[in-house]
Ligand SMILES: Nc1ncnc2c1ncn2[C@@H]1O[C@H](COP(=O)(O)OP(=O)(O)O)[C@@H](O)[C@H]1O
């Protein structure tokens with residue numbers, strides 16, 4: 001059996017807090033991704049999605065401690081530190097950072113920024129790098145002639161396309177897109193999703209689509225992991241999660257999401273907020289907000305199989321199968 005393209009095993013991240021103490025942002029996250037697969041990583045803000053993504057890329061700040069394994073083609077790229085990570089970062093696995101379209105360098109044209117990223121990674125210089133930049137821009141739907149534009153001369157959607165082109169400069173096999181459509185209007189969101197869909201099809205890219213927005217995942221992914229309070233609380237095929245959720249959080253997330261295209265459907269929100277992660281959590285982290293909690297929920301449930309290719313961390317499933 002060959003190893004999966006990307007495998008994340010028991011990933012944990014703690015941040016040292018300035019005032020003392022620590023915050024357990026990612027708690028035992030596991031998943032794997034095959035070539036060309038598209039996985040959604042979904043959950044409300046503060047659930048640990050971005051921290052998971054940055055840990056996989058080895059790009060967390062020094063205040064973070066990371067434990068667990070991140071394997072590419074079966075090779076652990078976390079264990080060997082920066083030296084082991086560097087040959088893989090951007091080359092095998094790349095990320096479009098949350099807010100990337102607003103983080104482009106304002107005093108360099110988008111073309112210059114892509115040329116620089118090609119040069120830094122030894123993917124060509126001078127005229128060859130400029131030609132490759134034109135191709136990359138065209139591949140994300142930006143006419144090559146616009147390479148000479150500065151970020152402020154482009155719309156939000158075009159800046160997001162430029163950020164995606166930059167992430168693709170070394171032709172990675174896995175792309176992590178962190179909230180790539182957040183802050184874009186619905187029409188432009190749809191165009192960016194269409195672009196990601198095309199890139200996955202054309203280049204066989206595997207995608208980890210990070211978002212708080214379930215309908216966005218539904219448009220692009222067939223598989224989804226749901227994060228809550230730092231851990232994956234449910235994973236499975238998207239249609240199974242929709243029709244037979246194994247966790248009340250997933251069910252409530254779907255209920256809280258208007259369908260794309262029916263923009264004025266009422267949005268129900270889940271009452272309350274995710275728990276703080278800078279103190280231990282007693283029992284099920286979703287219990288205070290759950291409409292189905294019962295006596296067993298004082299014990300923290302663990303992720304376990306509840307069906308074919310479907311796992312959830314909820315005691316209700318033990319009731320069903322008992
Ligand atoms: N650099 C940091 N230092 C301390 N805490 C952080 C840092 N980055 C994120 N956190 C905390 O980690 C938790 C998860 O955050 P994040 O991964 O950004 O969630 P998400 O992307 O799901 O919104 C939150 O409680 C957040 O406040």
Ligand SMILES: [Mg+2]
Nearest residue numbers: 049050051098
């Ligand atoms: Mg985030």
